[in-house]
Amino acid sequence: MNWKFTILSIFLLTFYVSIQAQDLLNVKKSEYLEGDKERKPAYKNILHAIGLEQKGEGFVRQAIPLLKEAYQLNSKNAELNYNLGVCYLIAGPRNEALTYLKSAQKLNADISEDIHFLLGIAYQYCNDFDKAIVQFKINIELIQQNNYKDKKELIALSEKRISECKNGKQLLNNTSDLKVELMIGVNSAYDEYKPVWGGSDFYFSSRRGGVKKSRSLEDQKFYEKIFAQDTTGKIYSVSVNTPSKSNLALMSFTNEVPIIYLGGEGNGDVYFAESLNNKWGKGKALKFINENKSRESSVCIGGNDNEIYFISNRKGGFGNCDIYYCIKEENGKWSKPMNIGGDINTEFDESDIFLTKDGKSLYFSSKGHNSIGGYDIFKSERKESGQWGRPQNLGFPINSTDNDITYFEDETGRFYFASERYGGVGGFDIYREKEALEKIEEPVILAEQVSIQEVPNELKNEKMSVPVMTKPAVVPDIPVKKQPEVIEEIRMKEELVQEDFVYRVQIAACKKEMGPKDLFQRYRGGDVIEHLFVEGWHKYTIGGFETFDEAAEYRDSCGVHDAFVVIFKGGYRLGIAKKTGGVK
Structure with missing residues (x-):
């Protein structure tokens, strides 16, 4: 044989x-x-x-x-x-x-x-x-x-x-109702992971090739470097004054100061980054964390900046890589590192720590516990006693039978992570939570209804605000939970246009107010977007057209696939404009 x-x-x-x-x-x-x-x-x-x-x-x-x-x-x-x-x-x-x-x-x-x-x-x-x-x-x-x-x-x-x-x-059998989506624009055929928001830019690590496309001796992949997506959607490499033949990653920010990882073959430490002629450089080492003979590969500060958690393969752990932490003492100094304990660390590897800002939730990746394959992402809640509760597998669809790592939450609570799962662009790809928009119950404006003189009660006090943006910006889009139903268009009587009726194109509606970056990801044009808040809903519209046909033409060309036409009278929003004849 x-x-x-x-x-x-x-x-x-x-x-x-x-x-x-x-x-x-x-x-x-x-x-x-x-x-x-x-x-x-x-x-x-x-x-x-x-x-x-x-x-x-x-x-x-x-x-x-x-x-x-x-x-x-x-x-x-x-x-x-x-x-x-x-x-x-x-x-x-x-x-x-x-x-x-x-x-x-x-x-x-x-x-x-x-x-x-x-x-x-x-x-x-x-x-x-x-x-x-x-x-x-x-x-x-x-x-x-x-x-x-x-x-x-x-x-x-x-x-x-x-x-x-x-x-x-x-x-x-216990799949979550959460939805996740592949981020567009940041992923490549190479590995992308470690998503981190810093200010208005979205940072991530990638192995798409660095200076002279040097490769790691460990696996012959290109060394990892830091990249970012700016407010225009452009991807750029973060210039850092460090050796080219080394792995470099952004861990987190503390008081707007980035903490970076710098490592070679089989080793690595963490540092504060400092600005040098518009370049990041290796600043002060986190000496209370780093050890000469170990690799510290993930760092997160939370608990109102009074706790720091990190991953290390130093001796004395439960497995090869364990979770450790330090607490800021009354004199402002950090305590010596302590192992988080065997309820969270396992005989298998733990990785990629993330602590929420309030210090109540701890996320990490692990091959142990009840993993379903490779690294899974787990969550542990802090008890009233201050101890961490039993880790819970986040389950499908966040975890997969492949490796799922580098969990991160932004200030709004939206989560991001990296996964090797099928369906990505290549290798590790960055995914994020798909935000669901609740179904909007809109009044249907028929021809005989448009001529009414009384404005609906719920809209009497709602006027359109000043434009919220005139120039493009970019961040992850605000996805819809479900595609809106196909809207039949109902013809308005020609004489009604003379009664101060205006048609606009609605591009978004959500419970949370959208910022300029969110809006531009949804609509990348330069026209003014106006904001209306009605009964707990933030609604965003474009244009001021005299006829439905003009608005419908703009709707079909604006780049927002689920946009639709709405009608206003005297600055008040009456509802969705429909036109008979069935323009699909």
Whole structure:
């Protein structure tokens, strides 16, 4: 039997998760060509792909299209199917691996002793937990029957995966009503994570390549650097006076001073950043946190700036990476670091700490507790005694069977996080809470109703305010929970236009008042947006058109897909304007 053993181990370095694998299987030239000489160029692609995988994880993504091209010419080669499956498990999207691994086993049941373990992982990424558990159990049974003493670590990995699948089955039955969405504009084919708002700009870490596109020796991915999206939507690299061949990330802000992480291969510390000629620089080290022989990879200050929590792999913890904290003492100095304890830290890794400003809620990522796969995001509430309560898995849809990390909340309570899940742009992508707008009950304005002289009671005291903005700005959009129903347009009598009726285009309505950045993300034009507050709803409209057709034309071209026409009389909003004839 041909033994080819692949261990997929996951570990945290700074803010990314790396899946490592041993070499791919060799593909015999004669078995791939099978008398077809036209496949020779494709076979060279296979050899090239295997060479790329051997260089490190950062090159595996480049290997996949080469293998796929060869697969198009010969899909019946077991080793080629196996290699494709393994590459997808390493580089993603991971649920793509299942098809190829199933084919590899079907073509050759003895393709590799780890095939059932890999199939279990592939099923797990597809949320097919029952089939995943079966594969992991088969893998354990085969190792025990054949007494592979040097492969017993795979038994422990399989048992951990079985536990994750059982957790996944339970959490799938208790899915949250929360909605999440992929952020548009900030994600790339590379890893993005660690979302942080600072002032008016949105900061994040990315491994899309830095100076000279240098790569980390750990995984051959580009070193991570700090990027930001400004108020115009432009993405820019944050200039920091630090070595180019190092990982750099923004942790958080305290009193508007950024705390940054700077690390090399296998090490890293945290610093206050200081401004040097419009560039950030490595300022004062947080010496009460940093240790020479450990890596401090996540820092958050909360509890009214009296508590600081961080992640460290220093000796004496419950696992490789644990959560520690310090408290500001009466003399203004910080206490010595203390381990948060075994109720939160586990024998597995903890990561990516976030403490709310009021100090009442603690969020972190962990491979332990009731994780459903890789890192999950957990929440712990502070008790009246000051102790932290039992961590709760945030469940679907925030967590997935893939790695979910770097949770963050902005000042409004909206959350952001990063995930490797299927459906993103590539690698880790940044997601955020999708804010739901409640259904608006609007009066329907018919032709005979428009001629009324009495303004509805609820609108008598509501006038349109001055324009809230005239120039573009940008932040994450305000998503709607549900697409509005298609509005039939009802024709207004021509003579009514002469009675001071004005048509406007409504682009948004929500319970919370929207700022200029929110509005521009929704409407990127330069026209004046007017704000009206009616019975607890903030409504935003554009234009002042004499006819419905003019307003409808603007509605269709303004770039807001769910905009609709409303009618005003004498500055008072009467409701949605409709026109018979059915303009869809």
